[in-house]
Amino acid sequence: MRSALLALCLGLVVTGVVANRPAGPSASPPEGFYTALADIPDPAPLPRPGPDAATGSLSVDCGRNERGHRNTDNVVVSPGLVGGAHHTHDYVGNVSTDALSTDRSLAAAATTCAGGDRSAYYWPVLRRLDRHGPDADAHGGGRHGNTGEILVPSAVRVEFHGSPVSRVLVPPKGLRMITGDPVAGTTDRGRARAQWGCSGHPERFTTDYPTCPAGSGVTRTFDFPSCWNGLHTDSPDHRSHIVFPLADGGCPRATFPVPRLRLTLTYDIPAGVRFAVDSFPEQRRAPVTDHAMFIGVLSDAGRAALTDCVNEGRRCRAVRPGAAGASG
Numbered sequence: 001m002r003s004a005l006l007a008l009c010l011g012l013v014v015t016g017v018v019a020n021r022p023a024g025p026s027a028s029p030p031e032g033f034y035t036a037l038a039d040i041p042d043p044a045p046l047p048r049p050g051p052d053a054a055t056g057s058l059s060v061d062c063g064r065n066e067r068g069h070r071n072t073d074n075v076v077v078s079p080g081l082v083g084g085a086h087h088t089h090d091y092v093g094n095v096s097t098d099a100l101s102t103d104r105s106l107a108a109a110a111t112t113c114a115g116g117d118r119s120a121y122y123w124p125v126l127r128r129l130d131r132h133g134p135d136a137d138a139h140g141g142g143r144h145g146n147t148g149e150i151l152v153p154s155a156v157r158v159e160f161h162g163s164p165v166s167r168v169l170v171p172p173k174g175l176r177m178i179t180g181d182p183v184a185g186t187t188d189r190g191r192a193r194a195q196w197g198c199s200g201h202p203e204r205f206t207t208d209y210p211t212c213p214a215g216s217g218v219t220r221t222f223d224f225p226s227c228w229n230g231l232h233t234d235s236p237d238h239r240s241h242i243v244f245p246l247a248d249g250g251c252p253r254a255t256f257p258v259p260r261l262r263l264t265l266t267y268d269i270p271a272g273v274r275f276a277v278d279s280f281p282e283q284r285r286a287p288v289t290d291h292a293m294f295i296g297v298l299s300d301a302g303r304a305a306l307t308d309c310v311n312e313g314r315r316c317r318a319v320r321p322g323a324a325g326a327s328g
Helices: 002-014 103-108 300-311
Strands: 034-036 057-060 089-093 120-124 126-128 149-151 155-161 176-180 196-198 209-211 218-223 260-267 275-277 291-295 315-318
Touching: 057 300, 089 155, 120 260, 155 300, 176 218, 196 209, 209 218, 300 315
Parallel strands: 034 209, 057 315
Antiparallel strands: 057 155, 089 120, 120 291, 126 149, 126 275, 155 260, 176 291, 196 218, 218 260
């Protein structure tokens, strides 16, 4: 019993989740957290696809959280701990996702995604700082320094891609993933994966908040790991079972490529309005802390179809029939 409790505590420390984080003051990011588009470097070249590359993609329409599904839980990092995130998450996909979700409960729930994809996709909310939100005095909101009015994305893109090196395997059902580091503002940033940008300027990313020109939305792009160990759907640190590819796009030894998930969020923010992402209080809403989570609940047939699409080099889409609500 003592060893199990110790392992749980270590897991919470490794992932940056502390169950009893104190409330923090209202947090407005320092001016140094903002960068003009002109100061963002041009994108680095992407790996060139080889002869065995899986060049296809699948785009899934999951809406943009028109339902307002939000909570301060994080079932990937701290399952069973209600309010464990100490900041608010936005969700698309599975409409039941919270701290108490299980594989069984997720499989039985409805979804906002086309094609019956019951997977859970979620990330910290973005807020405009010139307005007040209804959670100004609430846990995970103003009590933990996360002030401002929550912004609903103008667009959410859910995409799966292949590998520039080889064909990909069918991903396992129930796969848990995290990208980014919610404590990167106070650590060495080795796990940071924040990618902020401006619409119309693809692959041009910064770890700061971008100041975008008129007519260009603020974007957040989340690239998830895609090299799976072939054995587990989760691990004690919630990362070791699936890691990021090497610089050439290939997978490290003893890992295998699966379809790579990318989420792209776009926000229409008026010129001159400051904004900030939710964070732990001590992170002071640093943009480098941006992160996202995923739980795969796609059916066996759906995961096989996804893999075939990617491996065969096709461009596939799953589109909702004009409905903003959930489909069974």
